[in-house]
Amino acid sequence: MTGHRYHRVRYSLSAGFAPMTEIPPRSICPVRGRDGARSTGFFRADSPSVAIDRRPVALHLTALITRRRLAAADATERRVSSAVRYIGNKNKLIPFIRRTLERLGIEGATACDPFAGTAAVARFLKKHGYAVTSSDIMSFSFAFQWAYVVVDAPPRFAGLAEEVEDDGQRLDAVLRHLNRLRPETGFVYEHFCPEGHAGFEHDRRYFTPDNAAKIDSVRRRLHEWRTGGALNDGEYFVLLTALIEAADRVANTTGVYAAYVKSWQPNAERPLELRPPRMVTGTGRECRAYRRDAIDVVAALGPFDLLYLDPPYNTRQYAGYYHIPELIAEGWFAERPILRGKTGLPEDEEKRSDWSRRRRCEAAFRRLVEAADCRHILMSYNSEGIIPEDWIESVLRDRGATDSYRRLEHSYKRYRSDRDSDVRRYRGDRVTERLYYVRTV
Numbered sequence: 001m002t003g004h005r006y007h008r009v010r011y012s013l014s015a016g017f018a019p020m021t022e023i024p025p026r027s028i029c030p031v032r033g034r035d036g037a038r039s040t041g042f043f044r045a046d047s048p049s050v051a052i053d054r055r056p057v058a059l060h061l062t063a064l065i066t067r068r069r070l071a072a073a074d075a076t077e078r079r080v081s082s083a084v085r086y087i088g089n090k091n092k093l094i095p096f097i098r099r100t101l102e103r104l105g106i107e108g109a110t111a112c113d114p115f116a117g118t119a120a121v122a123r124f125l126k127k128h129g130y131a132v133t134s135s136d137i138m139s140f141s142f143a144f145q146w147a148y149v150v151v152d153a154p155p156r157f158a159g160l161a162e163e164v165e166d167d168g169q170r171l172d173a174v175l176r177h178l179n180r181l182r183p184e185t186g187f188v189y190e191h192f193c194p195e196g197h198a199g200f201e202h203d204r205r206y207f208t209p210d211n212a213a214k215i216d217s218v219r220r221r222l223h224e225w226r227t228g229g230a231l232n233d234g235e236y237f238v239l240l241t242a243l244i245e246a247a248d249r250v251a252n253t254t255g256v257y258a259a260y261v262k263s264w265q266p267n268a269e270r271p272l273e274l275r276p277p278r279m280v281t282g283t284g285r286e287c288r289a290y291r292r293d294a295i296d297v298v299a300a301l302g303p304f305d306l307l308y309l310d311p312p313y314n315t316r317q318y319a320g321y322y323h324i325p326e327l328i329a330e331g332w333f334a335e336r337p338i339l340r341g342k343t344g345l346p347e348d349e350e351k352r353s354d355w356s357r358r359r360r361c362e363a364a365f366r367r368l369v370e371a372a373d374c375r376h377i378l379m380s381y382n383s384e385g386i387i388p389e390d391w392i393e394s395v396l397r398d399r400g401a402t403d404s405y406r407r408l409e410h411s412y413k414r415y416r417s418d419r420d421s422d423v424r425r426y427r428g429d430r431v432t433e434r435l436y437y438v439r440t441v
């Protein structure tokens with residue numbers, strides 16, 4: 001080894017090698033870089049691709065390649081599972097959550113995500129090996145939880161054998177069948193497109209007349225199949241999820257349903273098309289979904305490993321921002337909901353959440369944390385959230401083992417719907433998402 005000069009090099013799997021600083025020969029060891037793609041290692045100066053001590057470098061390269069693969073898998077995940085536009089959706093933060101689980105050595109077999117929303121995190125946790133219990137107060141989230149978390153085998157649709165031709169790809173065939181249904185004017189057409197009579201004075205432009213009528217025909221058919229016993233729970237919620245996601249893709253909104261755009265946007269003019277939800281199947285994990293208050297669900301659970309919390313972080317009530325996906329999820333067949341005002345909000349306000357109320361969120365947080373019989377608590381919260389940071393810290397420290405409290409940060413580009421930018425003042429284009437952690441035993 002003597003006689004050679006050694007250089008510290010910065011290498012990246014894509015960028016190749018580039019000498020940086022000279023270092024003494026005996027200090028050959030790989031050093032972890034700041035991100036997965038680039039790391040720092042030490043190589044002989046005259047032959048940068050040949051390491052003197054191959055073992056640590058080889059190990060390091062293996063780790064790098066693994067990290068690269070995970071990053072690629074994360075990118076695919078983000079592409080395939082960002083099916084609906086949703087405030088607080090953690091799709092883009094899954095890599096941050098995954099890295100945090102690894103870094104903090106959080107492991108276990110059972111997890112609970114009681115603010116599941118789009119089920120992005122619950123789905124990830126299931127894929128990561130957990131048996132997941134998830135919940136949310138919203139009915140459309142319940143459908144997503146079923147499709148992305150509870151269902152563990154591709155749906156067979158045995159009850160539709162006569163109606164839908166079997167070409168081997170059952171889900172695709174059923175979706176094709178639904179996509180070809182003749183549009184019919186129904187509840188969505190009446191209330192949420194400009195040709196509808198109900199609320200016509202508001203000229204509601206959430207969907208084009210064609211798409212509204214298609215949503216109506218698909219929704220009615222799902223209801224008939226369901227009440228006629230042709231679909232089991234999993235099959236029903238997979239199809240309902242496909243419909244809610246398809247409707248969201250053609251909704252003439254800027255992301256939330258608290259307003260519609262006055263002229264038709266390009267996405268709204270595309271025809272409604274149901275696509276297969278990206279389910280996670282074959283894990284053998286038994287997962288459960290609930291449509292209940294987070295505290296009730298957590299308090300009723302026996303001991304479990306990981307509690308992941310992602311409560312609303314501001315005073316906007318989800319029920320008011322996503323009333324149309326909610327109506328599609330719940331249907332209008334048993335009792336026709338009474339809608340009011342410019343946006344067609346249902347009259348009842350029962351889904352108002354304490355977590356979006358300044359005077360109630362702190363107490364709710366303490367109650368939830370104290371009710372959980374779990375080993376790890378990981379909480380996502382936004383730097384602009386209404387629960388003060390020192391409150392979060394003190395509640396978690398009170399509940400956790402000495403010195404186990406951690407706070408990690410990730411900054412990203414702000415989610416902003418056009419409606420928001422009209423009416424809200426922001427403190428910048430970037431937002432910091434925080435993960436708070438405590439071990440409880």
Ligand SMILES: C[S@@+](CC[C@H](N)C(=O)[O-])C[C@H]1O[C@@H](n2cnc3c(N)ncnc32)[C@H](O)[C@@H]1O
Pocket residue numbers: 086087088089090091114115116117118119120121135136137138141292293294295310311312313318353354355
């Ligand atoms: C920040 S979002 C969660 C986003 C989710 N992690 C995702 O990736 O899509 C917060 C969720 O909490 C739900 N929520 C609000 N109050 C709740 C309560 N009391 N119990 C259960 N869920 C609640 C909202 O409906 C919303 O879906």
